[in-house]
Amino acid sequence: EEIAVIVRENKDVENLVNIFKQKNIPYRLEGGTDVLKTPLVSQFLRILKVVVGLQGPVDDIDLFTVLNYPYFGLKPLPILKAARYAHDSRESLVDTLMDAHPELDRDLIEKFNLLVAWNSKSASHTLPEMFQIIFQESGLLNYILALPQPIIELNRFGTLYEDAKAQASTTSGLDLFGYVFNLGIMEENGLKLEEQTLVSDKNAVTLTTTHKAKGLEWKLVYIYRFADSHWGNQTRRQMIKLPPGIINEQDLSKEDKNADERRLFYVAMTRAKQQLYIVGSTKYPSSVKMMYPSLFLHDIPKETIKKIKTSGLEKKAEKILASLMEIPSTPEISDGEKEYLTEIIKNFKLSPTALNTFLKCAYKFKLDNLYKIPRAKAPPMCFGTAVHFALERLYLGLNNGEKLESRDDFLIDFEAALKRETLTESEYLTRLKHGKKILGEYYDNYEKEFEECLFTEKKFGDSLSSQVILGDIPLSGKADRVDETNKEEKHVRFTDYKTGSPKSRNEIEGLTKNSDGDYKRQLVFYTLLADLDESFKYKAVQCVLDFIEPDKSGNFKREHFNITEDEVNDLKEIIKKSMSEIRELKFDRTTDYTTCANCDFQNHCWPNGTCFRVIYGYN
Template identity: 25%
Template sequence: MLKLELNPEQRKAVEHGEGPLLVVAGPGSGKTRVITERIIHLLESVTGLAPENLLALTYTEKAAAEMKQRVAGSLPGLATEPRIMTFHSYCYQVLRERHFNRRLLDQTDVWIFLRQRMEQLELDFYQKLAEPGAFLHDLNNFFSRCQDELVEPEGFEAYVGQFEHRFLARAASLDSAERGLEEQQVRKLREVSRVFLKSRELLAASGRSTFGSLFSETLRLWDSEPAALERQQKTYRYILVDEFQDTNYAQFEILKRLAVSPSNLTAVGDDDQAIYRFRGASSGAFRLFRDAFPRSTELFLFRNYRSTKRILGAAGVLIGRNGNPPGEKPSLKTVKQEGPPVFLLQAADAASEAVWIVGEIVRLIGSGTRGSDIAVLYRAHTYRDGLVRELRRRQTPFSIRGLSVLSSSILRDLVAYLQLVHSPHENVSLTRVLLARRWKFPEELAMAIREKAARDHCSLFEALEGFERKPEASVDSRLTGWRDLKGLLQKLRRASERQPMTELFDLLVAELGLAFLPDEEDRIYFERFRKFLEDWESKSETRRLREFMEYFHYFVEAGGRIDRPEPADPSAVQLMSVHAAKGLEFPAVFILSVSPQRFPHREQKALIEFPDELRKGPPPPENIHLQEERRLFYVALTRAQERLYVSSVSRSDKKRSIFIEDLLSDPALAAKDIEKISVPAAEDTTAHDTQALPLKSWKDGRDLFRGTPRPDTVHPDLAEWAGRPPAFAADGRLQLSATAVEDYLSCPLKFKFSHFLKIPTGPQAALTFGSVMHRSVRHYFELRRTHLPKFEELEQFFRGAWKGAGFEDAYQEETYRRAGLEQLREFVARQNSQTLEADGIQLEKVFRLELGDILLEGRIDQISPLGDHQAELVDYKTGKPRPPSEAEKSLQLSVYALAARREMKLEPVRLSLYYLTNNQAVSTVRSPKQLEETVEKILGVAAEIRAQHFDPKPGFVCKWCDYVPICPAHEEPS
């Protein structure tokens, strides 16, 4: 007997007899309920069906746990349980029965595993000096796609052989440019094939395997041992799959093998909600099902119990633009009333958008809506930043889903302590630790120590020790908690040599007085991080700090996360990405930043494209990226139950997102069901908000989010500290350089940290390499004044000047060293083949140019005289060669030209970026008008600096920023 009332379509699905069943279930149609009720119905009605004869597969552990709970609640007292688990868990269980004992690595650990063995991969084309592990992200994704499509290294190697054979057969008919491009493509494919095979060998030799390989391993087992497959087929008489649209080819092959006649396979999903193509899934799973089971029963759940008529109408118009054939499936019908219109907001800028939306959220809460019944969705996490600032300013409680505990203030503090125990010369970590009130370290003394470190070319730790011996500031470091901190670090360092990481972490927590924190969330963060340490210890060799810090560095670089529990505060507005919102529903939903290049998101081509020739599933449509983005937007729209707000940021209707156009494409719906709101321009209350009001509330316990004060052992005022106005020079002059201006334009807060607060960073591989290469080039021209230098002379100088500082490991250092010598060999050969007057060349010419009350300083790498007061200005580059447009927009070259004209009375008729990587120069010129524009840009930046505008600009560049550990933009609220 069914426990819940079902509609006719749901009842048909639940009571379906034998044979394959495909249930296409639209959003809000009771999909999960149907699966659960079908399990209950089968157990109650099928004679002789034991719970262990039923297999239900999901895609997340959370979904499996929820399904188990529902079934257990409806059928208490079962002697055994139905097998409800994820695909990965099922395959692992199958393999374990056959003594599969390899350690499974997730995507992050695979990245780390290969990063620690880079030298064995023998990269050539895909070798990247500054980021040795950059290629591994793309390689990992490519491996996953191969596993999804059941492509083994040998299969890919055969494909590459065929590709090369086709190229050789027609190479003679190609012109030199085409032939060169195809030769390069063959070389790239050969390298990927070799690395693919080598990676599998390394994993196998170490007794490891990947989660993605579980599917191919299972199928391989069944191919070699048919009896093992037969046992599974006899055991599982009924198989059910939730979220079927997320199925990839390999998973479907598992299902197809299991579901033998009468093929009691029930698949439930919605092809309009297939949003995980990046994981290998696609809406093509439904075609695979129909092709494999041509006589299957197909049912449609089209009654929506979630959204109002207007919301559902707008969503239907949107998804219809993906081109589903008319009549292929019925339109969704809601059981709810018409409801308010869909609100289409248009704001001129992000600040106005944030102010209006938060104002509306405050209004909804004031009218009785719970904060947790309001969701703000976004395509990318950075799009929420302005809204978060405005929510803080308005003191509106909120929580952000999908965060890592590593972004919490308290764990960022503890990681900083661990960094210092590992290496006391970690300047940024020490800066963060000294901000804790516990150490009583005034900013005046901190500034004096930074200045001393800059003068003495030493670390902050060394500068502090110098102050300890001989105070040089008005505040004596001996009156602070420095000695206590130093003693703590020494105690922890001694412990780290003999104790495993978990014990060292416990000791750190105890020493800081955090063992009995009253804050429940902080305790949960500790538990999550300690569990992370326990898991790491189980796979480590030494279990000590040194090994862990190397692992943790790679973990962060690989994009690893430690998921934090979802907050359950009923007063908090819910912020999350659209992907995280899948399966959820809220009375009121705001969708942020539906603008061109944002939603739909710009397509990013994979570095290693999976060949269509190897695809085993249905071929994707040509516009698959736009279709998937539209499905993702459809998911966002259908999370709303009663009120839906779609917000765009654009100054003109001509620059709207295509999805806004989609919503307005039905004139009748646009006129009746959509209300356009032109958001008024708001004073930018979110700008310059590092010292906004709610941040002050954090100082006394972050009462906006929690009611319990935090101890003074960790620093809760990072944003307040970062927002303090810096001191300007006594004479009011501002010293700038091209690098400083570029730093400000990239991120004003980074500029402040580096140029005003003078927080030193550690040595970096690229800078170390750049320094020795520049010195070697200078040495060449110094030798050239007396004779034609030999490469061996430059090699000797290069090796003597080499410093092993800033490199991630020996592999990166040796890779850089080899590359440097190869580049210098080519540089010597190229320069020796040219006639030049070495005596006239000026090297590293320093200039100081006054622009009003601005002093613009810099150093020109090389000035080559061309006669008649004309010159070529050269800036040597050690990075990746860039196109000519890079020289045309280079601020560095513009500043060089400005200095040459105004200070040196030279006419810079040629400005060159000389790339040592390929020993090619890219040249350009600057007109007087362009130089005036450069001056205006510099003056504009100076005005912003004087106005104390130092907002962080979180984004892609943060990946290379050393100041992330002390940046408030990377500090997430609890």
């Protein structure tokens, strides 16, 4: 209780909390943490979101994630089977569970009915009552009480509960639905809910920001992340540039720009009654260049400083970091699931998209391509579908002997397709405006080049007459457009449309740091499909990536590739190896955690949010 770690920013507290949890060091928080971003509170809020959403559209991914929370006590396989059943029935996971089909697990139906019951109770119970009912009946309270340090989580939920009561008292008639709506507004506007000061556990290390530490003292104090631009020399952007002469009473340039920061650092230093440790590193995950100690180091009298050798600690760094990373283990496949997956894989056809998914994360492949977890289509996907539809209609007209449709008709096709997608009103209007702009420019740029094509939306491996087999591996795929380049030789060119910012050739090839070559692999896959499909009487000699959006200079880009035999052979080996692992049911989670940031199953795989806080060092 006589030790404190003082930090400059609130997000530093959250980083330290994860380390203290891992090392089982008791700690108390002197406020500052945004409880809405803490793992268990985030899970609770997702449960509330699903409950209120049962009267309208529910995100199936959210429902899938919630049902997998450990305190619900459900086994993974029944949830996965229900998701697959929903896909096969062409309905949402919510509808499947609502219908309570006899094939589904009874415990799963019972837990889902609990969510439905909470939704019904919300109409006749106050917000504080519903908070307590869901907190207890979900099993979350008992789950927290079984934790090594339950007081920390109970304090966070206490903060959330007090805020819910405060909102209910100030807004007459506020129910669970209104509360969830308010939480959405808070999230959209970046509003925080700071954790109440925890005073129940005195025998613990205090974690606090400098502002919260004012007036308090400890025998031993650590000042964390003593780095330039963190303590002092912070970048301050002038959001509104004032005209000259508005402020002329004093020359601000002559003032010490670090005066406030220096005073804050002085507050942090003087919290120590006996010993003060100042710690920092030359590298941090969020920094692209080497960091230097804060300039305030030179303000401290040299005779009071004792440098500590850290080489011994640094040798252990790798082991320490490994122990801190709560990498979620891949769920073991039970005997029942083995049989179920084996049956699914018997009829599975590997497509370019499925292969790319497997290579990025085999576990996501299992959820996405085998169990086919239902989910709402993301807005960028909706936009891409509408763009593809407009281009398909344009070329179908040409193939039917019609003259090129007008620019206006082309945009009308896009608008009609976008209307059929499930989007919010604001998202629809934003995508519509953007789509009309770029597609109008695209039409103007290529108007003289539009001509009849051989196929549009050409499918491979989708029928008895068009089977594509590599050894004993069924393949499938769909090419956006196929153009004939040499009628006598029956040579064709495959074109794949891409929305979003154009990529460089090196990015497409997978030759840059953050690219994996999935675009190029997709083109090679089309070439392989053309070679193996006996009903396809043409030879693919070229593939093109057609970027629908212009680059920053307003120029449109098409990248042409002549796929080599070696590239096709390399892909064959990748397919054989991947399919072998799929048949052996090897569905490990990825170790490249950068791919988790934009994954639909992020909250399912990382329910505690450890991926981003521990590995990347931010909340």
